[in-house]
Amino acid sequence: MTKLMIGTDLAAEMVANAADRARVLQEKTGVQPCLATVLVGDDPASATYVRMKQNRSKKAGIGSRSVVLPAETTTEELVAELHKLSADPEVHGILLQHPVPAQIDERAAFEAIDPAKDVDGVTMHAFAAMAFGEPGFRSCTPGGILRLLEAYDVPIAGAHAVVIGRSPILGKPAGMLLLASNATVTYTHSRTTNLPDIVRTADIVVAAVGKANFVRGDWLKPGAVVVDAGYNEGNVGDVHFDEAAAVAGLITPVPGGVGPMTIALLLEQTVDAAEAQSETAVHSVATLT
Numbered sequence: 001m002t003k004l005m006i007g008t009d010l011a012a013e014m015v016a017n018a019a020d021r022a023r024v025l026q027e028k029t030g031v032q033p034c035l036a037t038v039l040v041g042d043d044p045a046s047a048t049y050v051r052m053k054q055n056r057s058k059k060a061g062i063g064s065r066s067v068v069l070p071a072e073t074t075t076e077e078l079v080a081e082l083h084k085l086s087a088d089p090e091v092h093g094i095l096l097q098h099p100v101p102a103q104i105d106e107r108a109a110f111e112a113i114d115p116a117k118d119v120d121g122v123t124m125h126a127f128a129a130m131a132f133g134e135p136g137f138r139s140c141t142p143g144g145i146l147r148l149l150e151a152y153d154v155p156i157a158g159a160h161a162v163v164i165g166r167s168p169i170l171g172k173p174a175g176m177l178l179l180a181s182n183a184t185v186t187y188t189h190s191r192t193t194n195l196p197d198i199v200r201t202a203d204i205v206v207a208a209v210g211k212a213n214f215v216r217g218d219w220l221k222p223g224a225v226v227v228d229a230g231y232n233e234g235n236v237g238d239v240h241f242d243e244a245a246a247v248a249g250l251i252t253p254v255p256g257g258v259g260p261m262t263i264a265l266l267l268e269q270t271v272d273a274a275e276a277q278s279e280t281a282v283h284s285v286a287t288l289t
């Protein structure tokens with residue numbers, strides 16, 4: 001019998017916990033954690049995600065700073081804005097909403113974020129920490145997926161995980177985090193041949209390909225754990241849910257699966273960043289006096 005792996009409740013718990021920690025930090029130090037969101041252009045889906053992040057921040061007692069830039073913004077202008085936020089002591093976390101308009105060098109923009117404020121886990125610094133299995137900020141969707149698998153007691157060590165997709169903030173880090181938890185990981189992508197045959201060997205499937213209903217039910221091993229990280233138009237995932245649910249052992253729905261975990265981890269990591277930065281500030285004052 002297929003069971004749903006729901007993210008909503010676990011995400012709500014994580015946000016409530018982040019809210020408690022934000023309140024305690026503010027009571028102790030007067031510092032309110034603050035997340036800066038940067039949105040470039042007018043993509044309606046991106047605007048919705050940023051609004052969701054701001055609304056949930058507010059509910060958790062996390063302050064937000066909103067930067068909205070026109071679609072014609074250059075790489076240099078965006079980098080300058082991100083440097084400014086990185087240097088601002090009142091901002092603890094920075095989120096640059098992906099994707100950015102085509103004329104912008106997205107990697108250069110991500111790298112303009114101070115790694116200490118990279119609560120979305122998009123810099124090379126965060127990527128290296130995930131690759132080396134070191135502590136650090138996780139890319140939010142992959143980190144949220146791991147938390148969900150752990151909460152549902154999915155055995156990861158020794159499992160064969162097939163990741164479909166290789167983007168630097170989703171597929172690649174998802175595979176690295178599964179590997180760090182001792183899964184045997186196979187990466188697949190748009191040029192993989194015999195993709196259904198490979199997916200059929202998976203105990204855990206992570207679909208992060210960005211194509212609606214791409215993974216079909218007859219691609220799955222009976223009882224497989226299916227994680228749908230897709231967020232296509234109309235709230236449709238990358239997995240054909242009805243077909244997959246008839247075969248899988250556990251499956252994330254869209255909506256209500258991975259999406260809420262992404263935002264919950266972003267808020268949790270914003271509080272982590274604020275705590276770490278206020279400790280650093282206390283140390284700096286102590287060494288000066």
Ligand SMILES: Nc1nc2c(c(=O)[nH]1)N[C@@H](CN(C=O)c1ccc(C(=O)N[C@@H](CCC(=O)O)C(=O)O)cc1)CN2
Pocket residue numbers: 049050095096097098099120122140141169231235254255256257258259260261262263
């Ligand atoms: N800088 C980043 N950009 C993007 C990321 C990211 O993690 N960092 N991820 C995606 C989109 N995304 C966040 O930005 C995102 C998508 C969907 C959801 C979500 O909670 N969806 C809900 C349904 C939403 C609704 O009700 O309309 C769900 O699945 O239940 C959260 C975050 C691309 N860009």
